[in-house]
Amino acid sequence: MKGGGFVQSDRRQIQTAVLGRVDSEEPLLLPLEAIELDAFRHWHEHDTFWCGLLLGGCGGQLTTKLYTDRVCHFAHHPDPDGLPQVCGRHARGVASADHLYVKSAAAAWLHGRGEQARFDYPQPDGAPIGSVVDIQWRRGGLRVHLDQAVTPQWDADTEPVLGVSVPVDRDTLIRRWYVHRVRLDSEGTARRVRIGTEAFARSTEWFALDECEMTERGLSTPAVERIIRARRTPPPSRWPAGKTKKVPQPQARAQALLSRLADVRRLGSVVLVNRVCGEIAVLRGVEQETQTQLTGAVESANRWLEEQTEARRDLFSRLNQAVNSQRTRQVRRLLAHVNAAASRDRTEAENAIVDAAAGHLAALARGQQAGAVAGRAVANGSGAGHERVRNILGNLRRRDGDVMTAEMRSLVKVLIRAAADAGDRVTAGQAAEIADWQERAGLNKPVPAAGSLAEARAAAAQRTRNKQDAAGQQKRTRPLSDRVARRFWITRKCPRCHAVKGRNCVNDDRTGTGEVRLIPHSERLKPILEERKVKAKQRKRQLRTLDVTCPDCKRPPGATCASPSGGVHRSRAEHAQELNRKEPRS
Known part of the structure; x- marks a missing residue:
């Protein structure tokens, strides 16, 4: 926060999210191209995306933004009260969920070898979440350093595995014979883990995780075996056979x-x-x-x-x-x-x-973390109490169901106290929602409200209708030239002015000037939009991972896997993909 206390929202594009809930450990990578995002949306049409807590996010729900003239990305849902959306998440790029991908891959790898592991994302000395992943099982442990925020400890109980940007000195390489590295490569909407072995005077060799094993020495790759054999083999003679130089x-x-x-x-x-x-x-x-x-x-x-x-x-x-x-x-x-x-x-x-x-x-x-928290409170126009009100309401919405659980009732009590702290900063819409939760939980504590309950509910409903009407009007009045990117229409001939492929449209007002138009004729754009509508109707509905029975744990469709990581088994995802290839569904 600088100057008079004005905090600007972070405008960097969000490329990763978590699936299903705010505390999920199931990461998602958004496709960058519009044509790939269409398939992504179809695949996840019944899913929700979140600015997850394990990503260092604010816990808000995300939506996808499709662009034809720049990369696609996630964006926060608009605030229901019209307040500016402020998120203190620092890492937003393609690699910002790598720690979750590492955890998922390591859990599946160890499970396939009969091991169950514990995972943690520690933050020593204030390091950002995701800099380090700790993996512990009964016979050993690894500490994965994805960046340089935490210095590796070579004499600790856990074996360090270094990201590609983490330096290692020559003496360590020589003393330890080798060190392991980790990198993640993007494959579609996922990140694949690869393990590298670096030794002194040798280039790093990379392997798939399935090619690695855990031994008494720790993590081992095919390169490790070659390095050990080379160190145990006597060095070759300096002199050719038959010309041995006899020296004392x-x-x-x-x-x-x-x-x-x-x-x-x-x-x-x-x-x-x-x-x-x-x-x-x-x-x-x-x-x-x-x-x-x-x-x-x-x-x-x-x-x-x-x-x-x-x-x-x-x-x-x-x-x-x-x-x-x-x-x-x-x-x-x-x-x-x-x-x-x-x-x-x-x-x-x-x-x-x-x-x-x-x-x-x-x-x-x-200090930066504390400043970000204070900045979010200032930008929201409220103190800590109002920010807690917003977060708790969002949490309750995600848990909403037919039954009021004891955990939800406790959360409503906390909500009422937070509302009391916020005082008159509670908006009419929030007051109506708080009153509704209070009634459902059977609690009779007073809630600060801006006006009567009926007025608050009516005002909130009217704001919702206004937003829906504005969104519909904006969609109807959006120019055709904004809906079709240049790279699509420039490859077609214009039926009105007869501009050939690769040429802009020209005015056809019979003046003979042939002045180039800034935007193409609508006749050149409408066929493209019509073709898109036809393709959307013809697009086939594919099976999602949870739509099939898991071959590993035998969980039925719709039920989550009995996985130690809380995610789905890899065999289940592969089974769904195989079924989609063989039997596409409409």
């Missing part, structure tokens, strides 16, 4: 150490350079010429180590200055560099600098 053992050892020192210098590993220099220092029994080579190599390595020490000292000094000067961008960049290049053998002073930098970023994140 100390001499051969000295030559190997010289070559190894040159290799680790190129790697830039301070730890390994120190280790090789220590091995050279205790080597005895070499010839004088070789000893001179060893001494020169160690002296050169020591100068290099001094340069690295100075560079490390300068890096920590710049990080400390950035923290003291409150330069957040530099703090974030330098801290990532420090974690990648100097994660081991830190001094107390270096650890203090790193802790101060991490604390600065955590405090900033907490």
